[in-house]
Amino acid sequence: MASCAHIADIARLQPPRLSQSVHREECTQCFDNQDHPLGIDVCLACFNGGCLGRERHHARTHAQKTGHHFTLNVKRKLKPSASRADDEEPPAKMTKLAIVEDRDEDKYEHKTALKCWKCDPENGLEIQNAMLDPHVKGLSDGVMQSLSSARQSEVKAWEEEILPCEHTLTLQQLSTGPIPASVSSYEGLAHCSKCDLKENLWLCLTCGALGCGRQQYGGLGGNGHGLRHYEETHHPISVKLGTITPEGNADIYCYTCNDAKQDPELAAHLAAFGINVQTQTKTEKSMTELQIEHNLKFDFSLTGEDGKALEPVFGPGLTGLSNLGNSCYMASVIQTVFSLPVFQERYYPSASAHWYTCTETLPADCVDCQMHKLADGLLSGRYSHPRPTNSGMTDPKAINPLAHDSPTPVFQEGVRPSGFKALIGKGHEEFSTMRQQDSEEFFTHLLTVLRRHAKKVGNGGKEPTDIFEFGMEQRLECGECKRVRYRVDGMDVVSIAVPAVEKGKDAEGKTLYEEVRLGDCLSTLTGVEALEYTCPGCQKNVIATKRSRFATFPQVLVLHAKKFQLVNWVPSKLDIPLNVSDTLRLDEYLGRGLQSGETELPDDKAAAPGLPQFNEAAMAQLEAMGFPTIRCQKALLATGNSDAEAAMEWLFAHMEDPG
Numbered sequence: 001m002a003s004c005a006h007i008a009d010i011a012r013l014q015p016p017r018l019s020q021s022v023h024r025e026e027c028t029q030c031f032d033n034q035d036h037p038l039g040i041d042v043c044l045a046c047f048n049g050g051c052l053g054r055e056r057h058h059a060r061t062h063a064q065k066t067g068h069h070f071t072l073n074v075k076r077k078l079k080p081s082a083s084r085a086d087d088e089e090p091p092a093k094m095t096k097l098a099i100v101e102d103r104d105e106d107k108y109e110h111k112t113a114l115k116c117w118k119c120d121p122e123n124g125l126e127i128q129n130a131m132l133d134p135h136v137k138g139l140s141d142g143v144m145q146s147l148s149s150a151r152q153s154e155v156k157a158w159e160e161e162i163l164p165c166e167h168t169l170t171l172q173q174l175s176t177g178p179i180p181a182s183v184s185s186y187e188g189l190a191h192c193s194k195c196d197l198k199e200n201l202w203l204c205l206t207c208g209a210l211g212c213g214r215q216q217y218g219g220l221g222g223n224g225h226g227l228r229h230y231e232e233t234h235h236p237i238s239v240k241l242g243t244i245t246p247e248g249n250a251d252i253y254c255y256t257c258n259d260a261k262q263d264p265e266l267a268a269h270l271a272a273f274g275i276n277v278q279t280q281t282k283t284e285k286s287m288t289e290l291q292i293e294h295n296l297k298f299d300f301s302l303t304g305e306d307g308k309a310l311e312p313v314f315g316p317g318l319t320g321l322s323n324l325g326n327s328c329y330m331a332s333v334i335q336t337v338f339s340l341p342v343f344q345e346r347y348y349p350s351a352s353a354h355w356y357t358c359t360e361t362l363p364a365d366c367v368d369c370q371m372h373k374l375a376d377g378l379l380s381g382r383y384s385h386p387r388p389t390n391s392g393m394t395d396p397k398a399i400n401p402l403a404h405d406s407p408t409p410v411f412q413e414g415v416r417p418s419g420f421k422a423l424i425g426k427g428h429e430e431f432s433t434m435r436q437q438d439s440e441e442f443f444t445h446l447l448t449v450l451r452r453h454a455k456k457v458g459n460g461g462k463e464p465t466d467i468f469e470f471g472m473e474q475r476l477e478c479g480e481c482k483r484v485r486y487r488v489d490g491m492d493v494v495s496i497a498v499p500a501v502e503k504g505k506d507a508e509g510k511t512l513y514e515e516v517r518l519g520d521c522l523s524t525l526t527g528v529e530a531l532e533y534t535c536p537g538c539q540k541n542v543i544a545t546k547r548s549r550f551a552t553f554p555q556v557l558v559l560h561a562k563k564f565q566l567v568n569w570v571p572s573k574l575d576i577p578l579n580v581s582d583t584l585r586l587d588e589y590l591g592r593g594l595q596s597g598e599t600e601l602p603d604d605k606a607a608a609p610g611l612p613q614f615n616e617a618a619m620a621q622l623e624a625m626g627f628p629t630i631r632c633q634k635a636l637l638a639t640g641n642s643d644a645e646a647a648m649e650w651l652f653a654h655m656e657d658p659g
């Protein structure tokens with residue numbers, strides 16, 4: 001029996017707090033995970049996850065670099081009886097409260113072991129019978145019961161969408177006093193006040209009445225007595241028992257708004273009924289957790305433009321990205337960026353060398369580490385293999401009757417870029433959420449993050465983001481004095497408007513559009529347009545002409561094709577075919593700066609520094625349409641601060657981009 005001389009040190013270690021990220025499913029530096037034969041090692045000091053494969057061995061480098069020497073080895077295996085048949089009919093309509101629950105514990109079994117890296121700095125020494133020690137068992141249970149870091153960031157992302165409503169903010173509670181402990185304790189005898197159900201129970205925050213929830217598809221039973229209580233009393237807010245955490249979070253439902261809401265005063269509202277949140281233990285999955293699981297089960301059909309099924313491919317550079325829920329905008333940007341040689345060269349060969357010079361404490365917090373992880377995941381080919389058939393998951397419909405119709409099975413599970421998403425989206429009001437986003441905006445954001453990081457670590461070398469940079473020249477000419485002004489703006493993306501010309505409808509009534517040539521879009525972009533202008537030379541309002549052309553060309557040109565139209569006040573994406581020829585000559589779109597014979601306009605004295613004066617009429621018009629002030633200002637700035645229509649177009653083009 002192996003014994004460890006350092007075991008006394010373990011008394012100082014504590015199980016993870018609810019707010020801590022626990023990387024117990026996957027290595028933070030590569031995509032090896034708990035399903036690997038060796039499993040992964042979770043550091044018991046900082047809860048980093050490290051792999052144990054011979055080539056990379058990120059658990060060893062973590063122990064060497066940090067001196068953290070106790071880990072919990074986690075291995076996951078599929079239970080033999082895991083293939084489940086689900087032949088119930090799908091419900092007519094899915095609601096937030098009706099979500100299929102697929103319990104991890106039912107499908108897999110986990111094996112854990114305590115290891116010491118002081119005893120064996122090469123591979124870590126497994127300490128036999130360590131789980132007999134109650135403190136070690138407590139640490140192990142704490143790690144295994146924590147939400148995995150991937151799931152935690154997804155839950156956080158969803159929860160950011162749940163806001164308080166006027167009903168949670170102005171809740172009036174009846175002074176009924178504490179309710180008996182046997183009712184409020186979820187483990188205890190609590191049941192619905194109108195029936196015998198003991199689970200799926202909701203507590204009315206106005207009067208303390210307990211009612212069961214609605215029937216959930218494939219999951220918990222419910223007779224809708226909570227809803228009945230609302231209809232009788234109009235008490236708006238209920239909290240789901242079993243979802244209350246010591247930090248004061250829980251599933252809150254507002255029946256008046258008919259939506260999930262947040263109650264910033266939940267702890268106080270519960271205290272009125274004698275419920276102390278600090279003693280509540282979370283026993284049920286919250287709606288958010290259930291919804292994520294549901295959302296992850298959607299798969300997209302694998303057909304080409306000709307409608308034929310696509311052939312599956314495998315190998316280096318042919319690795320898929322799993323859908324994290326509305327994350328296709330991100331997957332397309334990642335795949336495109338890592339198909340470019342400069343990005344491959346920057347992040348793939350040096351993936352293993354980086355960690356030794358990395359200055360971040362945790363790889364999960366390092367932009368470089370996460371870019372290296374993605375490069376290794378996508379380009380090594382190590383994770384590009386057919387999905388195992390014995391997992392019983394070849395047909396998405398087998399596990400989820402609502403999955404998209406897929407003419408072909410899903411061939412590979414690919415890698416899950418959740419660590420990348422959590423880090424890149426951190427602190428960003430849009431990309432930290434689970435909502436559908438616009439890929440062009442995400443691409444721009446990614447470039448900003450990469451450049452900020454490069455500046456911070458100051459490695460001086462050329463950054464791959466340079467290949468997208470180009471200058472856009474704007475030439476303005478006064479219609480009266482004919483004097484000119486040139487300005488060059490640095491850009492990474494050129495947005496082109498794609499004109500919609502209807503040419504009929506197909507058999508299903510879908511509108512068909514004329515094909516548009518890319519060259520025509522660029523000609524429009526670089527064409528001459530007239531505008532009103534206060535000429536600093538003529539000292540009056542004149543008609544001027546404006547022309548934008550490339551001042552320099554990028555190595556890789558990123559085009560953002562705007563194919564939107566307002567239909568009944570709802571922006572919709574139009575299916576306009578855009579013909580991009582194999583070669584494109586850009587010479588005719590190149591500007592040449594000030595020419596001999598041209599005279600420059602004097603400087604604008606009117607251009608005051610500081611915040612620009614936003615066009616008031618345009619602002620009012622945009623805000624009346626319900627756009628947030630900050631978005632309206634951004635749109636006006638981007639479109640010359642002149643008229644609402646241009647700004648509106650910009651707003652629509654920069655909204656979510658489905659698909």
Ligand SMILES: [Zn+2]
Pocket residue numbers: 027028029030031032050051052056057058059
């Ligand atoms: Zn690894």
Ligand SMILES: [Zn+2]
Pocket residue numbers: 043044045046047048062066068
């Ligand atoms: Zn550690």
Ligand SMILES: [Zn+2]
Pocket residue numbers: 004005006007116117118119120
């Ligand atoms: Zn030891």
Ligand SMILES: [Zn+2]
Pocket residue numbers: 192193194195196197211212223224225226
């Ligand atoms: Zn009931």
Ligand SMILES: [Zn+2]
Pocket residue numbers: 204205206207208209229233235
């Ligand atoms: Zn009530």
Ligand SMILES: [Zn+2]
Pocket residue numbers: 165166167168236254255256257258261
């Ligand atoms: Zn409400």
Ligand SMILES: [Zn+2]
Pocket residue numbers: 354355358359360363366367368369370
């Ligand atoms: Zn790093």
Ligand SMILES: [Zn+2]
Pocket residue numbers: 478479480481482483535536537538539542
């Ligand atoms: Zn003039």
